[in-house]
Amino acid sequence: MSAIRYELIKKCKQTGARLGRVYTPHGYFDTPAFMPVGTQATVKGMSPDELKSIEAGIILSNTYHLHIRPGEDIIKEAGGLHKFMNWDRPILTDSGGFQVFSLGDFRKIEEEGVTFKSHVDGSKKFLSPESAIKIQNKLGADIIMAFDECIPYPAEFHYVKKSVERTTRWAKRCIKAHENPETQALFGIVQGGMYKELRRQSAYELLELDFPGYAIGGLSVGEPAEEMYEMLECTVPLLPEDKPRYLMGVGSPDYLVEGAIRGIDMFDCVLPTRIGRNGTVLTSRGRMIIRDALYARDQSPIDPDCDCYACKNFTRSYIRHLIKAKEVLGIRLTTWHNLRFLLNLMKNVREAIKEDRLLDFRNEFFKNFGYN
Ligand code: PRF
Ligand code: ZN
Secondary structure (H helix, E strand, C coil), X not given: XXXXXXXXXXXCCCCCCEEEEEEECCEEEEECEEECECCCCCCCCCCHHHHHHCCCCCEEEEHHHHHHCCCHHHHHHCCCHHHHHCCCCCEEEECCHHHHHHHCCCEEECCCCEEEECCCCCCEEEECHHHHHHHHHHHCCCEEECCCCCCCCCCCHHHHHHHHHHHHHHHHHHHHHCCXXXXXXXXXXXXXXXXXXXXXXXXXXXXXXXXXCEEECCCCCXXXXXXXXXXXXXXXXXXXXXXXXXXXXXXXXXXXHHHHHCCCCEEECCHHHHHHHCCEEEECCEEEECCCHHHCCCCCCCCCCCXXXXXXXXXXXXXXXXXXXXXXXXXXXXXXXXXXXXXXXXXXXXXXXXXXXXXHHHHHHXXXXXXX
């Protein structure tokens, strides 16, 4: 028995999108879903109650960061990640595969695993399929991720092929090392760079291992949007209908809608929280740089169509002032709004799937947001 169950509720008649629900040991979440990122066992600036008030159904955290600080043993002693951070809804932890490649300055990739330098104190660290799973077993998230190599863009065919084959060998080692398959679902990660043939090879190899869910990694790494969509179009149709599909590290509004249209069920990204902290907000009319002098005397809310705490209670003028004065409340309000904006976008996407009008929704949303 797997720790999770995916219920396919309905397919959109206009697109390849799916309305679904994923049941986990900590309750269910509706899909397509956006997962706010809580790298350090906290979604920066938001309390668990606040996250619930904006209807976050599942959050993501990181093996790499929690291993370095405070260490998985401290979290296990606290009763696991849910208890440690007081979040009782589903959690997914990423394996560290990606963070090691994007954060570690010095790194050496070998068959056994990856050696890298801690971004905190520069000390030498090592992660392997076995240790990444062992750490995730101690953290206790509902969904855990295989240890993979996220290939940089661009990359040579020959290198990508070797890397894909190693990621499959690592995936097998992850399954073998996993101690709690009944309470934690281990997802495989399809890689393959920007080569359709290698994406298919990676998918076929991982399908044989029968994971309870599949992620698509190595995308949104600097390639043009069209290339990402092509990779999705050649990979998603190979994945099982009765399991969730997760597009890793993708969360701009256009990618969320286009991903859902192509059959993706789960997404995560630091975008809403990160841009919020530097004073950029997402609105139904596009991105807005709230720091801009244009808003100094603007007495309207960030987004008149938004129902979030920031929009119901504060003006652009005030939030701009807080951000410029580097006040904590400023970044709390922009983060709050941006997360609510994306969670609400996903809710609208789910509504549109239910009513077979996701393509119409996409066209209307893109027109207002300023995409084409
Ligand atoms: N692998 C893992 N985590 C990830 C990625 C990946 O390829 C990406 C790529 N966009 C984001 N996060 N393990
Ligand atoms: Zn708002």
